[in-house]
Amino acid sequence: MKSLIIKRSVVVAGHKTSVSLEDAFWKGLKEIAGERDMTLSELIGTIDSEREYGNLSSDLRLFVLDFYRTHFLTSRRGATDRIKGLKAPGPCELDGWRKHVTDRLRIATTTAQRADASCA
Numbered sequence: 047m048k049s050l051i052i053k054r055s056v057v058v059a060g061h062k063t064s065v066s067l068e069d070a071f072w073k074g075l076k077e078i079a080g081e082r083d084m085t086l087s088e089l090i091g092t093i094d095s096e097r098e099y100g101n102l103s104s105d106l107r108l109f110v111l112d113f114y115r116t117h118f119l120t121s122r123r124g125a126t127d128r129i130k131g132l133k134a135p136g137p138c139e140l141d142g143w144r145k146h147v148t149d150r151l152r153i154a155t156t157t158a159q160r161a162d163a164s165c166a
Contacts, residue, residue, distance in 0.1 A: 058091045058102075065090070065103045074110040 053066045067075075079089040090106065097105040 056090055057087050058094050063102065065106060067103055067106060071107050071110050074114065075106060078110065078113055 050068050051066045052069060052072070053064050054072065055062060055064050057063075075089060076086055079086045082089065084092075090102075093105060093109050094102055099105075100108075
């Protein structure tokens with residue numbers, strides 16, 4: 047069975063590195079970079095410089111997920127606001143979600159490290 051994850055080479059802050067991403071996340075990164083008038087390398091470099099946990103590939107996935115989720119919630123809540131007069135989600139709601147995802151990533155990373163250590 048063919049893997050859905052593709053290893054790609056990118057230049058981040060002048061250094062060549064590789065990331066392993068599914069095609070949908072790669073396309074998402076390209077779309078976001080285009081929307082922000084950035085090169086893909088610039089966008090990945092920005093994400094890399096701001097990450098706190100996990101590896102770059104995981105952080106890129108979370109970034110794309112967060113971007114589209116925020117976009118979806120904002121547009122959906124905007125429509126709901128017009129219909130029902132409800133308030134759009136504030137930054138605290140979105141920050142809470144980001145913290146939840148970051149915490150889950152930290153837990154998954156720790157669990158993987160423990161599994162690797164037990165195999166050694």
